[in-house]
């Protein structure tokens with residue numbers, strides 16, 4: 001036991017006046033301490049002095065990993081990082097094609113901002129599409145990874161002006177056996193139905209954003225009939241046996257309409273279709289929304305979500321995506337995600353304790369703009385200084401620029417390697433780092449301590465919610 005020292009991966013979070021949770025941020029151990037124990041354990045971690053501890057206490061703390069060998073902890077982290085890199089090497093590529101930057105909806109929270117309204121209503125042309133497909137083939141070959149799918153993106157990818165472009169993309173994808181999904185508002189799905197049906201073997205899913213009830217959804221948009229048109233589109237796609245996934249972006253302003261929205265989905269019989277799925281996620285700000293008071297901190301949204309699930313049967317089919325980021329590990333170990341996460345997201349050390357890389361960091365995400373530029377994050381589109389090269393007339397990536405985005409997993413970022421939250425933190429976002437510091441090399445930290453403490457403190461009053 002002589003080589004053991006108090007771990008630096010600890011956190012004590014007050015649960016109520018009498019007790020606190022002691023968290024081990026590497027092993028995932030969670031223990032309840034009374035107020036006397038908190039004083040002793042806190043002093044132990046702060047002073048690093050273990051000689052005065054009774055052997056029985058030392059034994060318990062060692063069993064739970066709170067007394068540990070720093071070298072073994074580093075080996076554990078390095079091993080996880082190695083396994084994470086191996087997983088990434090197998091990850092397939094996802095390519096987004098913006099058929100236009102234009103969009104008539106003017107959603108108030110859109111990260112693309114004025115790009116969608118100020119961009120000339122211009123669709124991508126046939127020559128550009130041919131160059132994109134050549135570029136995708138080159139990227140697949142150079143990276144020696146498969147393609148997961150092409151995602152039609154915008155602006156709004158399904159507009160009357162993009163009909164020919166979408167048709168051409170679907171044809172070229174079919175020729176190569178590529179899958180195509182669509183991210184759309186759904187307002188022109190009716191018009192696109194014959195085309196989507198013709199290429200139903202190619203179209204993997206149509207993702208449609210629905211922000212709440214009809215009234216709420218329309219209140220965010222300049223097009224008054226946006227909800228009704230999307231709903232008619234969803235009816236038609238489901239009847240045509242095309243897979244539909246609705247996506248609801250939740251913030252403080254719409255959280256209360258979620259149960260009514262879910263009821264509507266049930267009443268409209270969408271949930272009866274096996275080809276229907278609905279996800280909810282939090283509205284995120286990568287630095288371009290500004291704080292308009294609509295964003296939840298992660299712990300606030302996580303609790304609202306769990307609370308809603310316990311009170312409203314109708315929302316149980318809504319699948320949370322990226323609601324539990326920094327809290328994923330804690331919520332999983334506390335049993336809060338049982339029956340909520342899907343099997344493939346379920347509990348394995350690498351999936352709950354992980355480094356939260358995205359495609360922009362992994363080198364698996366490429367976005368092709370109408371402006372002939374290539375981006376590695378959808379949120380960077382239309383900002384030429386954030387592009388990593390061009391695809392027209394042929395692919396030309398600037399490796400200096402690529403290096404600002406790719407490879408910056410937390411275990412490669414010096415500040416993160418030294419941070420005790422390394423394995424649970426849901427940060428950092430490379431887009432935010434590039435915006436603030438010019439490269440992903442520096443972290444943009446979520447308010448991780450507040451998130452964890454906020455979640456634990458909410459437990460005292462709501463521990464029975466799940």
Ligand code: SF4
Pocket residue numbers: 410415416417419420421422423425426427428443444445446448
């Ligand atoms: S992003 Fe910040 S909080 Fe998260 S691991 Fe890195 S340094 Fe720590």
Ligand code: SF4
Pocket residue numbers: 286358359360361376377378379428429430431432
């Ligand atoms: S860099 Fe940030 S905004 Fe871009 S895909 Fe990654 S997490 Fe999302």
